[in-house]
Amino acid sequence: MKYRTIGTDPAHRREVSVLALGAMLFGSLTDEKTSFALLDRYVEAGGNFIDTSDNYAFWTDGGQGGHSENVLGRWRRSRGVGDEIVIATKLGARPLAPGTGFVDNPEGLSAKVIREAAEASRERLGVDKLDLLYAHIDDYSVSQQETVEGFGALAAEGTVGLLGASNQAMWRVERARALAAAAGLPGYEVLQYQHSHLRPRFDVPSDLFPDGSLGHAGPELFGYLRAEPALTLVAYSPLLAGAYVREDKPLPADYDHPGTPARLAELRSVAREAGATVNQVVLSWQIGGELPVIPLAGASSLAQLEENLAAVDLELTADQRARLDAVH
Template sequence: MRRTTVGDRTVSALCLGAMKFGSETDDATSAALLDRFVEAGGTFVDTANCYQFWVEGFEGHESETFLGRWRRERGITDEVVIATKLGARPTVPGTGLETKEGLSATAVAEAAERSRERLGVERLDVLYAHHEDARTPIEETVGAFADLVAEGAVALTGLSNHRTWRIERARAAAEAGGLPRPRVLQYRHSYLQPRLDMPLQSSGHMHVTPELLDFVRAEAAAGRDHTLVAYTPLLWGAYTRPDKALDPAYDHPGTARRLAVLDEVAQETGATRNQVVLAWLMDSDPPVVPLVGVSSIAQLDEAIEATDLSLSPEQWQRLADAR
């Protein structure tokens, strides 16, 4: 499996999403998927402190709780990097994002402590601010995350679903205060591109924009690296399953043109559509770490095999140029 870096850590270039582990995906299947991922060289796993509060019968701690139990049972220590997120967990049972905990200094400190307890770790490998919190100045959030790093409770910080101007404001605040800046960015991204003038149907999802990509490239040129992680890269199976409808934001002429080129490259490489999508993301500039959610070993193996697929520069560019 190919490798990439997250901060100073070398990790697998594919990240396994654990959102449904311990809830919709039963414990035995969840453990089998994690075991297979690690066996294949996977070392990067993603979760959040709110997965999956929106599913009836669950409270939102299940994924972290399951991962903590799996770590203990397998004797996993620092060989697997686990990234988690805070800020979106409802504070009132039975409600949604309207009562989310937010990103105040108090909320960040309390949520991080609960995540460490559930995961069974002294230090969180990667901690993201899950969603924007318009009620809290970004400077306060940056300071709260920096305190966790100083205490040894967090190794690396990141932002998820934040507008580019907020990332820059966070960077500036960190620089002004001599504090660690967010270095990991998590957004929705795939080969098919939505209309950016239409909101995505999924609540809270924020898609990668050309401006964000330009920001990451410019920061790298200035010596400030970021790791860009892409969730929902396979669009819930819509590339290969006719029963999975695309979000209306993808209903534009460019989608058909991109799918046509995707099929050409899949035929040339002997790979599946999904594998070409994942390889295209990993080969992008800036490189993208696909975060895949799977429910079967077959789905996981398909994604793992994509890490060995190398597109030619001509194939990558042909895919990129389709509009």
């Protein structure tokens, strides 16, 4: 396994594996026995960066989530896992009532919610401190000052380490970080957005965000990473839920544009040359790229996990990288 540092404060920064394991469906569509086996194998391979959220996976049973955090908590206790494993979780997008969702009825990012949701996540995970806590989605109903101070209070108390933001406009992320800096509070240091080799359109709704494509990493975010080298991007859905390799998984609608066939063709060409799968090329391309990107990939079987883990040791040539980067 290879590792990368996230965070800048010596008291909170962590060395995490360059491939993060997504636990979104653990405890719901992926049963507990399989979830434990995947977690065990990931850790055995040197992985130490696991991602979840307080709302995973509410859509599987029309509830409010908590399945994934609960399973991770039981796994931690049964295996005697301590702070050697970095578990990131999120708040802000948990539905307030069963049968609703994060678009129409989210918990939000008020100071009260931040405190109560973080406490509930710590209880489900069985930890005294959350290693990394994200604002899952933005909340325009409260002031950013309140949100910044809410997260900052938890960090000051030592119940949260690193802070992150997901699925927010870059100007909102920058404003929140500026507010935190002005107040002498910790700010967002890890950004989590959807990012893969294929490029989406930004002028059409995404599958996850019907009123906009804020979940996608784009040129503005990449420019921000270049300007702020202390930030790290955790790239969710790098494999597009299997759409690269499965005929029964069509590409999302926002990838339906003239540039997609050429990028797919180059990916497949490099995969043949490297003796690797297309999925492995995508992950390797992200891991070894110019910018600090950590792919976040889920798995529902040990075979999928082994394929993903093998990507860590896949070294693309300079020519292959140049070709993958050059395709428009």
